[in-house]
Amino acid sequence: MNVITVKTKEEAAKKAVEIIEDVLNRGDLKSFGLATGGTMEPVYKELSKTDLDFSHVTAFNLDEYVGLTAEHPNSYAYYMKEKLFNQKVFENTYIPNGSAEDLKAECNRYEQLLSDHPLDLQLLGVGENGHIAFNEPGTPFTSNTHVTNLTQSTIDANSPYFENKDAVPTKALTMGISSILRARKIILLAFGEKKREALNQLFKGTVTEECPVTILQNHPDVTVITDLNDLS
Ligand code: GLP
Structure with a gap:
């Protein structure tokens, strides 16, 4: 695992964009996995400032809340338009459809799209409880795209973006851990004391489904960018 320590989020964004640019310029970025969250x-602000051309790149987002349409301001589809897709043209952009009538069929459709477009690079954040995408503690490492129940910890952590805690959806569609691990290269960003325990587990913990992020210890190409400089 490659660890880059930075002082600020802006510096982290610059480092992440350098890596993205490098993969893109080598002609190795056909399928790009994107994440949401603060x-x-x-990173998206920095990417939007560049003249990088994503018009031959297909984007895949990790997850989406169940019950929110793409027009809902708290949906991840809306977030992606606001933060990146309105500024940068992609060949195609895919996000699981959280308002699909048949959620199981939607997960299968998404997983098929992912197998048709193997991810070259995946951006990842991490939840305070060690979740990646919306794979909560206890999710099998073998999981593909699926419907998940959000834990109280995740609902609480994400509630500042909503009017109140009751407005946070309790379910989401998420790429599975197996779907994420198939990405050739992963960049994980994590800032602040709230992420300390999750990063501690990633660097020094046992690989366990009880802390999903620990599985990244087994991935051959992970770069962690963080402002926590006393961890690894
Ligand atoms: C959500 C997302 C994750 C993200 C996490 C951390 O739960 N589903 O993909 O990594 O939040 O969010 P933040 O970056 O706001 O701390």
């Missing part, structure tokens, strides 16, 4: 905002 952590990614500086």
Whole structure:
């Protein structure tokens, strides 16, 4: 695992963009896995400032809340338009459809798309409880795209983006851990004391489904960018 320590989120964003640019310029970025959350905002801001051309790149987002349409301001589809897709043209952009009538069929459709477009690079954040995408503690490492129940910890952590805690959806569609691990290269960003325990587990913990992020210890190409400099 490659660890880059930075002082600020803006510096982290610059480092992440350098890696993305490198993969893109080598002609190795056909399928790009994207993440949401506050952590990614500086990265998309920085990417939007560049003249990098994503018009031959297909984007796949990790997850989406169940019950929110793409027009809902708290949906990840809306977030992605606001933060990146309105600024950068992609060949195609895919996000699981959280308002699909048949959620199981939607998960299967998404997983098929992922197998048709193997991810070259995946951006990842991490939840305070060690979740990646919306794979909560206890999710099998073999999981593909699926419907998940959000834990109280995740609902609480994400509630500042909503009017109140009751407005946070309790279910989501998420790429599975197996879907994420198939990405050739992974960049994980994590900032602040709230992420310390999750990063501690990633660097020094046992690989266990009880802390999903620990599985990245077994991936051959992971770069962690963080402002926590006393961990690894
Ligand atoms: C959500 C997302 C994750 C993200 C996590 C951390 O739960 N599903 O993909 O990594 O939040 O969010 P933040 O970056 O806001 O701390």
